[in-house]
Amino acid sequence: MKIYTKTGDKGETSLVYGQRVSKNDIRVEAYGTCDEANSQIGLALSYIGATNFDGKEEWGSIFHKIQTWLFHVGAELATPEGKKVGWTIEESHINEMENQIDSWEQQLEPLRNFVLPGGHSAGACLHVARTIVRRAERLTTMVEDANPLVLSFLNRLSDFLFVAARFINYHMGENESILHQEYK
Template sequence: MKIYTKTGDKGETSLIYGQRVSKSDIRVEAYGTCDEANSQIGLALSYIGAAHFDGKEEWQTIFHKIQTRLFHVGAELATPKGKKVGWTIEEAHINEMEMQIDAWEQQLEPLRNFILPGGYSAGACLHVARTIVRRAERLTTMVEEVNPLVLSFLNRLSDFLFVAARFINYHMGENESVLHEDQK
């Protein structure tokens, strides 16, 4: 199977079930932005590969699930109005993220100030992924007939990535850079 088909050479692509749309279609923008976020998460995970901290394997397993589910979000967004896709986001997926956020936050200092994105390379990448997910969420609000749990998932995913960035920065010994009152 060749990677190139040449069918998109004139600015169109296929949704699931073969419907042709412009590459500027809001569905394509939304699922493309999810793909971008997923790639950024993958970059963060590549930095974790050489890191050493307790719970690393669990961390990688958690993120494998997150990346898979974000791929499923993309599939839902790539499915035309009125059609169904085999993979769907469920309330349980959102609940799992919330439980993980709560577990990580128990190990972190409570937030007292805004923090500036950065820190350990993986943490910084997760902050970038968080902002990409927020863009995907904004784009998804414009897509017609989307599983409402997709929006909930994206909203919670950005929170999840924020806490994950804080968590990995903490475990890698990186201090958070806070925005102080006199700097506002």
């Protein structure tokens, strides 16, 4: 199978089930942004590859699920109105992310300041992924028939990535750069 099809050479692409749309269609923007976030997560994971810390294997397993679910979100967004895709985001996925956030936060110092993105390369990449997910979320609000759980998932995923960045920075011995103004 060839990787290039030449069917997109004139600014159109296919949704799931073959419907042709412009590459600037909001669905394409939304699922393309999910793909961008997924790639950024992959980059973060590549920086962790050569490191060692307690729970690294579990970390990889958690992120494999997250990347798979984010791929599923993209598939849902790439599916035209009135059609169904073979997998969907479920409330249990969101609950699992929330539980993981809570678990990580128990190991971290409570937030007293705003955290500036950065730290270990993996942590910095997760912060970038978080902002890309926020963009995907904003774009998804414009997809008229989007599964409401997709919006919840994206919203929670950005929180998950924020805490994951803090968690990996902590485990890599990187101090967080904070905005020197307390909030209450």
